[in-house]
Amino acid sequence: MPAQIISGTEIRKTILSELQTEVAHLKAEHGQVPGLVTILVGADPASMSYVTSKIKTAKDLGFKEVQENRDPDISEADLLALVESYNRDDSIHGILVQLPLPKHIDDQKILMAIDPDKDVDGFHPVNAGRLMIGGDAVKFPPCTPAGIQELIVRAGVETSGAEAVVVGRSNIVGKPIANLLFAKGPGGNATVTVAHTRTKDLAEHCRRADILVVAAGVPDLVKPAWIKPGACVIDVGVNRVGEKVSEKTGKTIAILKGDVDFEKAKEIAGSITPVPGGVGPMTITMLMRNTLNSLKYRIGLL
Numbered sequence: 001m002p003a004q005i006i007s008g009t010e011i012r013k014t015i016l017s018e019l020q021t022e023v024a025h026l027k028a029e030h031g032q033v034p035g036l037v038t039i040l041v042g043a044d045p046a047s048m049s050y051v052t053s054k055i056k057t058a059k060d061l062g063f064k065e066v067q068e069n070r071d072p073d074i075s076e077a078d079l080l081a082l083v084e085s086y087n088r089d090d091s092i093h094g095i096l097v098q099l100p101l102p103k104h105i106d107d108q109k110i111l112m113a114i115d116p117d118k119d120v121d122g123f124h125p126v127n128a129g130r131l132m133i134g135g136d137a138v139k140f141p142p143c144t145p146a147g148i149q150e151l152i153v154r155a156g157v158e159t160s161g162a163e164a165v166v167v168g169r170s171n172i173v174g175k176p177i178a179n180l181l182f183a184k185g186p187g188g189n190a191t192v193t194v195a196h197t198r199t200k201d202l203a204e205h206c207r208r209a210d211i212l213v214v215a216a217g218v219p220d221l222v223k224p225a226w227i228k229p230g231a232c233v234i235d236v237g238v239n240r241v242g243e244k245v246s247e248k249t250g251k252t253i254a255i256l257k258g259d260v261d262f263e264k265a266k267e268i269a270g271s272i273t274p275v276p277g278g279v280g281p282m283t284i285t286m287l288m289r290n291t292l293n294s295l296k297y298r299i300g301l302l
C-alpha cells in the first residue's frame with residue numbers, strides 16, 4: 001500500500017489557524033499580541049526572500065512586526081546596540097537576526113547578544129542547554145526540528161518506544177531533532193541513533209528505523225531498500241539538482257530533490273514527507289509558535 005503523504009503545506013495551514021485563534025484570544029483577554037523584530041543586514045536575495053515570508057506570516061497572524069533593514073557596512077557595535085535595544089523593548093517577544101551576516105561581523109557574537117528569552121530561533125547556547133535538559137526546561141526548540149516533531153505527531157505516528165534513526169548531526173537539525181525524539185514526554189520517548197559520515201553500514205541502521213529522519217544534504221542518499229516497510233520517513237534534505245521554467249510564472253526556478261528517493265520510497269514507507277512541501281513549510285510556522293509562546297511565558301501563561 002502506498003505511504004500516507006505527510007503534507008507540511010496542509011499541517012502548516014492547520015497550525016497557523018490555531019495560532020491565529022490564540023493571538024485573537026490573547027489580544028482580547030490580555031491586551032497584548034506577540035511582537036517579532038526581523039533584522040536583515042544587506043540585500044542577499046535568499047535572505048530577503050526568507051525575511052519577507054516571515055514578515056508576511058507574522059502580519060497575517062496579527063503579530064506586531066518590526067522590520068529592521070541595515071546596510072551591509074553597519075558596524076558590529078551598531079548591530080549589537082540594535083539587538084540590545086530590542087532586548088529592552090517589552091513589546092517585542094522574538095528577535096530574529098537573519099544569517100548569514102557580512103564577513104566583518106561575528107555571527108556568534110550577535111546571536112549570543114540576543115536575550116535567550118527572546119531567542120525564538122532557539123540557537124542561543126542557553127536554549128541549546130534547555131533543549132538538552134528537556135521537559136519543562138525547553139522554551140524555544142529550534143524551528144526545523146520542532147517542525148519535524150510536529151509532522152510526526154500530527155501524522156499519528158507513535159514515537160514512544162520507537163526506533164528512530166537520524167541521519168546527520170548538525171546543530172540546527174540532526175542534534176536537536178535527536179534530543180526532541182528521545183526526550184521524556186509526548187512526541188518523545190524514542191530510542192534514537194544518530195548517524196553521520198563516519199557511521200559504519202548506514203543502510204543497516206536505516207533498516208532498523210521505525211522513524212527515519214534524513215538531514216544529510218545528499219540527493220537520494222537513502223535507497224528504497226534501506227527503508228523498513230511501514231516506517232515513517234522524514235526527508236529534511238533540500239538539494240538543488242537543476243533548473244526548470246515554472247509553468248505558473250514562466251520564471252526559471254530550481255529543481256529540488258530530497259535526501260530520499262521519494263517515488264520509490266513511498267511504495268515501502270508507512271508515511272513520508274515530500275520535497276518540497278514536507279518539512280520546508282514547517283520552519284517559519286514553528287518560528288511563529290515560538291514567538292507566541294514567548295509572550296505566553298512573559299505573561300505567565302506557560
Ligand code: NAP
Binds near residue numbers: 170236239279283
Ligand atoms: P549540514 O550542516 O551540512 O550537516 C549534514 C550532516 O549530514 C552532517 O552531520 C554530515 O555528517 C551528515 N552527512 C552528510 N553526508 C552523509 C552521508 N553520505 N552519510 C551519512 N551522513 C552524512 O546540513 P544541515 O544544515 O543539517 O542540513 C541538512 C539538509 O537539510 C540540507 O539539505 C539542508 O538544505 C536541509 N535543511 C532544510 C531545512 C528546511 O526544510 N526548513 C532546514 C534546514 C536544513 P558529518 O557530521 O560527519 O559531516
